């Protein structure tokens with residue numbers, strides 16, 4: 447019998463979440479962002495499930511594109527960070543990968559590496575996030591250079607990325623949107639050039655930023671998209687249920703402690719369930735006392751510091767808890783975002799951090 451700690455993945459929910467992007471942004475081509483092992487849901491399984499629905503995939507790094515090709519995925523793939531050497535460039539051009547160009551080094555490399563067939567590039571602009579992207583001067587210069595390069599396809603894309611799209615009251619996205627338009631206008635682009643701005647929260651909330659291409663990621667996995675309630679919350683379906691089970695139960699008296707370093711102390715006679723999941727599985731070590739945990743579908747709370755392979759849960763207020771009872775760490779009935787808020791992080795971090803020790807089970 448294997449340990450019952452699993453990430454149950456609903457590919458149906460991922461497909462239905464993807465279709466919401468088409469519903470919210472019907473004018474755009476929505477590519478599925480499946481970087482970081484499809485945010486922890488399994489790169490190839492998710493790619494196979496979405497292949498027939500999407501116009502293209504996006505991954506963060508070159509190795510992820512190679513893993514998709516080696517796994518038999520034939521759709522176009524955008525490599526969001528682009529490539530770093532001639533070998534990767536050649537591979538990209540021969541394997542229908544599109545590459546981001548976000549700095550001068552990448553552009554120089556492309557100009558210096560003779561390719562046999564045209565490569566589609568995505569020029570990335572820095573509109574205020576100051577992470578990756580070209581400024582106006584570099585953009586204008588790059589347009590001059592790539593016009594003359596035979597192996598850069600002339601239907602390139604110009605993109606940028608929002609820093610605060612999930613914050614409903616933040617005006618930064620509007621600023622970035624205006625900056626993007628200014629940079630495009632200033633550059634006098636040819637008319638066949640396509641544009642791309644929106645990530646998931648922008649798709650749901652900033653219709654004007656839904657341009658030729660959108661890049662939905664987190665919404666595919668069904669997490670709530672915003673820092674406050676939003677109408678999209680009811681439509682998205684959590685794709686991952688991170689589940690485990692109770693492996694021990696004990697009564698502790700008032701004043702007794704639970705877990706390493708005695709960080710939880712019983713203030714009443716308490717019942718503690720030990721659950722077989724820990725930080726080596728991707729349950730966040732920073733999760734505080736009181737973090738919600740569902741035991742047999744009922745809310746209980748984390749008691750004590752998260753161990754490598756186990757956690758303690760205060761189930762005093764639940765009736766009839768026994769060994770083998772099912773536990774949901776996050777999923778359909780408990781949002782990863784809520785758990786994340788007790789661990790000083792965000793839902794993206796939790797779902798993409800479920801470790802390799804945890805089997806992914808698809809339904």
Ligand SMILES: *Cc1c(COP(=O)(O)O)cnc(C)c1O
Pocket residue numbers: 479481526607644645646647661662663664665
């Ligand atoms: C990860 C990423 C996305 C997807 O963002 P979500 O917030 O998960 O929808 C889109 N664009 C870029 C450049 C990214 O790095």
